[in-house]
Amino acid sequence: MNPGPLSYFLVSAFGVGAVVSGWLVFRTDSMLRAAYWLMVSFVAVGAMLIVLDAQFLGLILILMMSGEMTIMAIFMILFMMNPAGLNPMTMVHQHRTSIIAGVGSFVVLAFVGVVAEFPDRPVPAGDATVALGEELLGRSMLVFESAGVALLAVMIGAIALAAKQGRFGDAYDGSQEPSIDVETEDRS
Amino acid sequence: MIDILLVVGAAIFGIGVYGALSQQSFVMIMMGLELMLNAALLVAITFWWASTGGNPAGQLLVIVILAVMAIEAAIGFALVTAVYRSRKADITEKLKKLRN
Numbered sequence: 001m002n003p004g005p006l007s008y009f010l011v012s013a014f015g016v017g018a019v020v021s022g023w024l025v026f027r028t029d030s031m032l033r034a035a036y037w038l039m040v041s042f043v044a045v046g047a048m049l050i051v052l053d054a055q056f057l058g059l060i061l062i063l064m065m066s067g068e069m070t071i072m073a074i075f076m077i078l079f080m081m082n083p084a085g086l087n088p089m090t091m092v093h094q095h096r097t098s099i100i101a102g103v104g105s106f107v108v109l110a111f112v113g114v115v116a117e118f119p120d121r122p123v124p125a126g127d128a129t130v131a132l133g134e135e136l137l138g139r140s141m142l143v144f145e146s147a148g149v150a151l152l153a154v155m156i157g158a159i160a161l162a163a164k165q166g167r168f169g170d171a172y173d174g175s176q177e178p179s180i181d182v183e184t185e186d187r188s
Numbered sequence: 189m190i191d192i193l194l195v196v197g198a199a200i201f202g203i204g205v206y207g208a209l210s211q212q213s214f215v216m217i218m219m220g221l222e223l224m225l226n227a228a229l230l231v232a233i234t235f236w237w238a239s240t241g242g243n244p245a246g247q248l249l250v251i252v253i254l255a256v257m258a259i260e261a262a263i264g265f266a267l268v269t270a271v272y273r274s275r276k277a278d279i280t281e282k283l284k285k286l287r288n
Contacts, residue, residue, distance in 0.1 A: 003189050011189060015196035018230075022203045022223050031215065038219050041200070045230050048193070052237040057250050061229070064254065068261055075215055075265060091212040091279065098210030106202030113194025121241035128242060135244035136251075143248060147255040154259045158266035164273065 010051045018044035031076040039069035056129040193234040201227035212279040214271070218264045225257045 003011075021040035028034050042065035049058030092098070136144045164170065200223055207220030229250055236246025268278075277283055 008189060008192075011192055015192060018226075019196060019199045019203070022200050022226075025219055025223070026203070026207045026211065026216070031213070034216065034219060038222060041223065042226060045200075045226055048196075048230060049233050052193075052233055054233050054237070054247060054250070057233065057247055057254075060254065064258070068258070071265070072215065072219075072261075075268070091216070092210045093212055093281070095210055098206045101209055102202040102204075102206030104202075105205045106198050109198035109201060110195045113198055114191050118190060118235070119239040121239055123237050123240075123242040126242070128244070128247070131242065131244040132247045135248060140245065140248050143252065147252060151255060151258060154262045158262045161263070161266035162269040 007051055011048055014044045014047045014051070017041075018048070032073050035069045035073040035076055038072075039065055042069070053123050053128050056132060190234060190238045194231060197227045197231040197234065200224075200230065212281055214264070214268045214278065214280070217280070218261065218268075221260060221264075222257060225253060225260070229253050229257075 018041045021037045021044060024037040025034045025041070028037060043062050046058040046062035046065070049055075049061060052058075204220045204223030204225075204227060207223060208217050209220070211217050211220060232246065232250050232253060236243070236250070240246045271277055271283070275282065
């Protein structure tokens with residue numbers, strides 16, 4: 001199926017939106033806003049999936065990431081400094097190395113994407129969601145169920161890790177904030 | 189159109205790499221990882237759409253990536269909570285030393 005001009009326009013617009021909002025995640029002063037910019041990036045990618053005939057997965061992505069980013073925003077308020085962005089925030093390390101790694105990975109991957117030849121076998125016209133449903137409940141049911149079992153194991157593990165009453169007693173016992181200022185420690 | 193999609197995926201992945209390597213806050217590092225998985229998800233659907241003739245196993249791969257994203261977030265948040273309880277630490281610099 002050849003994409004029409006509307007598909008080109010929508011994919012380009014949502015693509016620019018996904019990249020710009022992804023970049024703003026690390027440029028905003030507020031961690032809370034960072035969580036919501038990440039959600040915007042996911043919503044834009046979800047919209048691109050819908051344009052690419054993967055309607056079910058696009059909507060699942062939007063639904064799932066909206067919930068996850070809301071939980072992440074709550075974590076920002078609970079644990080992190082400066083959630084409201086009232087002061088300028090720059091919490092970075094190895095900045096130059098990170099920029100080189102990010103730009104380098106973009107250049108290499110984009111070069112491969114533009115130069116390499118990929119098989120031209122587009123999705124045929126029809127309902128891809130029906131085909132996915134038949135795959136999930138047929139040949140690939142074991143993979144689908146395995147993902148569910150993995151998520152159950154993760155729920156149990158996450159509760160064990162985050163529980164206040166840990167395996168060796170209260171998790172706060174002996175808790176001490178480490179200093180990051182070495183000179184101050186030496187003087188004391 | 190596959191070129192546009194792969195370049196967008198590469199850009200999102202590059203931003204994720206930058207974020208995961210540069211940020212000090214645990215949750216911001218997780219955001220970088222999520223962006224990288226976001227790019228993987230977009231590229232997987234791009235190849236499914238353009239090169240597999242509609243094989244539904246391609247969409248299944250994306251469901252596995254979605255499960256990995258959920259697992260990463262759940263374990264990440266649990267670890268952040270556990271580290272904060274035991275060390276009162278919310279940035280990586282506070283975990284440079286194993287004692288005090």
